[in-house]
Amino acid sequence: MKxxxxxxxxxxxxxxxxxxxxxxxxxxxxxxxxxxxxxxKAELLAMKKELDALKKEGxxxxxxxxxxxxxxxxxxxxxxxxxxxxxxxxGKAVAPALGRTVSDSLGSLLGTTKFLLAGWAEGxxxxxxxxxxTFSASFNPIFLWELTPKLLFDSRxxxxxxxxxxxxxxxxxxxxxxxxxYMALGVxxxxxxxxxxxxxxxxxxxxxxxxxxxxVYHGILPNISVxxxxxxxxxxxxxxxxxxxxxxxxxxxxxFDARSAGTLDFNSxxxxxxxxxxxxxxxxxxxxxxxxxxxxETSKPxxxxxxxxxxxxxxxxxxxxxTRDSDLLRGRINxxxxxxxxxxxxxxxxxxxxxxxxxLAFTSKQDGGYAELAYRPTKVDIDFIRNLELIFRWDHLxxxxxxxxxxWETRWTLGxxxxxxxxxxxKAAYExxxxxxxxxxxxxxxxxxxxx
Amino acid sequence: MITIKNxxxxxxxxxxxxxxxxxxxxxxxxxxxxxxxxxxxxSSDSYMGLTGEQLWSNNxxxxxxxxxxxxxxxxxxxxxxxxxxxxxxxxxxxxxxIVEFLKSAR
Numbered sequence: 001m002k003x004x005x006x007x008x009x010x011x012x013x014x015x016x017x018x019x020x021x022x023x024x025x026x027x028x029x030x031x032x033x034x035x036x037x038x039x040x041k042a043e044l045l046a047m048k049k050e051l052d053a054l055k056k057e058g059x060x061x062x063x064x065x066x067x068x069x070x071x072x073x074x075x076x077x078x079x080x081x082x083x084x085x086x087x088x089x090x091g092k093a094v095a096p097a098l099g100r101t102v103s104d105s106l107g108s109l110l111g112t113t114k115f116l117l118a119g120w121a122e123g124x125x126x127x128x129x130x131x132x133x134t135f136s137a138s139f140n141p142i143f144l145w146e147l148t149p150k151l152l153f154d155s156r157x158x159x160x161x162x163x164x165x166x167x168x169x170x171x172x173x174x175x176x177x178x179x180x181x182y183m184a185l186g187v188x189x190x191x192x193x194x195x196x197x198x199x200x201x202x203x204x205x206x207x208x209x210x211x212x213x214x215x216v217y218h219g220i221l222p223n224i225s226v227x228x229x230x231x232x233x234x235x236x237x238x239x240x241x242x243x244x245x246x247x248x249x250x251x252x253x254x255x256f257d258a259r260s261a262g263t264l265d266f267n268s269x270x271x272x273x274x275x276x277x278x279x280x281x282x283x284x285x286x287x288x289x290x291x292x293x294x295x296x297e298t299s300k301p302x303x304x305x306x307x308x309x310x311x312x313x314x315x316x317x318x319x320x321x322x323t324r325d326s327d328l329l330r331g332r333i334n335x336x337x338x339x340x341x342x343x344x345x346x347x348x349x350x351x352x353x354x355x356x357x358x359x360l361a362f363t364s365k366q367d368g369g370y371a372e373l374a375y376r377p378t379k380v381d382i383d384f385i386r387n388l389e390l391i392f393r394w395d396h397l398x399x400x401x402x403x404x405x406x407x408w409e410t411r412w413t414l415g416x417x418x419x420x421x422x423x424x425x426x427k428a429a430y431e432x433x434x435x436x437x438x439x440x441x442x443x444x445x446x447x448x449x450x451x452x
Numbered sequence: 453m454i455t456i457k458n459x460x461x462x463x464x465x466x467x468x469x470x471x472x473x474x475x476x477x478x479x480x481x482x483x484x485x486x487x488x489x490x491x492x493x494x495s496s497d498s499y500m501g502l503t504g505e506q507l508w509s510n511n512x513x514x515x516x517x518x519x520x521x522x523x524x525x526x527x528x529x530x531x532x533x534x535x536x537x538x539x540x541x542x543x544x545x546x547x548x549x550i551v552e553f554l555k556s557a558r
Contacts, residue, residue, distance in 0.1 A: 116531045146531045154535055181544030184537075199539065206516040233541040238501075242541030283541065288502075288510040323514045332513075422517040451516075 116144040119156070120423075120451040122204040126211075128433075128443035137161060140171075140203070150178045172224060183232040189269070190229060192222040193244030193281045194295025196319045196338050197370075205423050205451035208334070208374050209415045211431070211443075213395035215368025220340040220397070221317060222251065222266040222297060227276065240285040250277025250299035253308055253344065258357035259407075261349040262364030263399060264301055264313055264342060273304035279315075291321040301344070308347060315342040317369075331377035339369030370395035376419075391415040391429070409435040415445075423451035504553025507546050515540070521557040529554045 119142040127133035138160035145153040155173040159166060174188035191199040197216045201207050217223065227248030234241060249271035251264035279297030286292075295317040302308025317340035324333045343365055350358020376389040391414070398408040415429035426448045433441040502510070512518045524532060529551055537547040 114527075114531065116528055118532070144531050144535045146534055149534075152535055152538070154538075176538055178537075178544065186538070200515045231538065231541060233543050233546075235543070244541065289514065291514070321514060419517070422519055 114146050118142040118144055118452060120203050120205045120449055122447060122449040124210055124445060124447035126443060126445050129441055130439055131441075152176045152178070182234045183230060186229045186231065187227075189224060189226045190246075192225045192248075192266075192279070192297070193229065193231065193246060194279055194297055194315070194317055194340075195221040195223055196281070196293065196295075196321070197336075198223045201336065203451060204447065204449035205425060208372065208389065208391045208417060208427075209393055209413055210427050210429050210445035210447035211413075213370035213372070213393065214397040214409060214411065215370055215395055216317075216338050216340060218267070219399075220315060220342050220366055220368045221295075221338075222248075222279075222315075224266075224269065225249070225277070225279070226269045239287070242283045242285075243280065245280035246278070248277045248279070250275070250297070251301045251313065252303075253301035253311065253313070255302075255306075255308060255349055256355060258350075258360065261357070261360060262344055262347070262362065263366065264315070264344070273300060273302065273309060275300040281317075283319075289323045291319075293319045293321075295319070295340075307351070311345045311347055313342065313344045315340060317341075325378070327379065329375065329377075330379040331375055334374040335372070337369070337371040339367070341365070341367035366397075366399045368395075368397035368399070387419045389417040389419065391417065407436060409433070425449055502549075504549035504551075505557070507542075508550045508553055511540055511542055511546065511550070512536075521554045524554075526555045526558065 119140045121137075121139045123135070123137045125133070125135050138158060140156060140158050142156045143154065147153060153173075153175050156171040158169040158171050161167075170189070172189045172191060174186050174190045176184050176186040178184045191202075193199060195216055197213060198221075202212065202217075204210075212218075225246055225248035227246055229244055229246035231244035232242065249269060251266045252268040252272050254260040254263045254265055277297055277299035279295070279299075281293050281295035283291050283293035297315045299313050300309065300311060301313045302311045317338055319338035320335065321337075322333070322335040325331075326333060344363070346361065346363040348359050348361040350356070350360055353359060370393060372391065372393040374389055374391040377385055380386050393413045393415075394410070395413070396408070396410045411431055411433045413429055413431040415427055417428075418426045420426065427445065429445045429447075431443045431445070433443060435441060509518060521529075533547055533551045533554070536542075537544070542550075
């Protein structure tokens with residue numbers, strides 16, 4: 001029956017592809033003549049009648065509830081040009097309507113009804129004081145798969161040239177099950193919910209500046225967690241709240257050198273003990289466009305069987321996210337901010353001095369974060385101005401757990417973007433970067449990024 | 453290094469600033485009480501008093517530029533919004549209202 005029901009769709013798709021090609025051949029300036037428009041309309045109405053007749057023949061077939069049949073079969077009626085567009089007094093509506101029809105037809109033919117390849121690509125030039133200037137590039141495909149209406153899979157790869165070869169990195173891979181309208185379960189390698197930047201803004205066509213903020217990106221907070229999570233959102237009266245809680249392998253405590261002793265390494269995705277990290281984030285949206293959140297992760301990061309195995313680590317963060325359209329400022333304002341701080345219990349590192357820097361006893365504390373303000377004059381009439389966006393960011397990281405130095409770093413970045421499309425941007429930015437006790441590391445960036 | 457006490461002050465001041473300046477800078481039509489400039493009539497479905505179009509605008513634009521409904525096919529929107537529901541922590545009802553709007557506006 002499935003094959004039988006596909007025949008009408010196939011016939012209509014083929015006919016409309018032919019019609020579309022015909023329409024393109026006979027136009028001279030992108031529009032059709034009145035005569036051509038009337039002919040197309042007549043042919044479409046005839047096909048509509050034919051489709052209705054075929055539908056009646058197939059009416060005895062049972063309706064399928066799953067998204068696969070819905071996605072494939074439901075596209076058939078959409079092959080018709082909507083009446084509201086056909087009845088207009090100009091033939092201008094026909095061309096875009098047929099364009100969408102072709103897009104729909106190809107989408108169905110290519111099997112994109114359940115699987116979608118998304119992602120982004122970027123290219124960047126960076127000139128940083130004290131370093132060799134360099135170009136870089138990356139391709140970041142995202143695989144979205146809807147296995148059933150309740151079972152989803154998503155995964156992202158990061159592919160970039162490095163040295164004499166190409167690095168391919170699995171960024172995340174997660175299987176999710178939707179329990180109900182307010183709760184979903186996820187298992188796999190996922191973006192850490194407490195790290196709002198990584199979860200929401202990391203893709204370079206979304207991130208408004210060419211580089212990422214220290215402090216939260218590979219800083220105080222975990223980027224990726226391997227484990228299981230439960231998450232969702234729900235209304236509270238006129239407001240909304242959301243949550244995400246997870247269990248994961250957790251970080252590893254650095255103990256082997258003076259500079260990093262007492263810090264947490266979140267890049268080790270395999271566990272070093274039987275204790276699991278527990279973390280999460282709760283968010284609250286008092287009004288549309290404003291969200292405040294609190295995140296945490298508690299863990300025992302020391303290697304099992306060592307003197308560090310009972311140490312407790314706690315990472316916390318607060319975040320704020322504001323998006324506002326303003327008539328007064330004739331544009332859109334975005335304010336993103338997150339601040340995180342961590343604490344690891346008191347411990348003695350290199351107790352016998354065998355590593356050359358101990359014994360060193362301290363309670364490890366770190367903090368860092370960022371605040372980013374962006375303005376885009378979306379309500380200005382001039383296209384060129386409307387596509388510009390001005391960004392300012394402050395970011396900071398203080399990772400001096402041992403007290404041996406004072407290696408804090410604060411950066412100020414000013415950026416100007418030009419949006420070629422809603423997901424294609426050219427960015428230019430200058431960053432004032434002066435790590436404490438070191439020469440400045442000011443940098444110039446030029447980057448282009450495209451989301452797809 | 454900023455102390456926890458100071459962090460609390462900064463957070464409180466930030467929230468106070470936001471709440472007091474909200475109406476000054478805000479567009480009263482942008483909170484979901486008016487039609488956006490897409491020209492579409494939007495979805496008939498609603499959630500918490502917001503139409504699918506308003507939910508689409510409010511939720512998607514919090515993180516990135518909103519994509520035109522015509523950019524993706526209906527089936528593609530199904531997959532995209534389904535996954536974005538997880539990322540943005542929106543409810544199933546919001547997801548369905550947004551998808552219905554996107555399909556109607558294509």
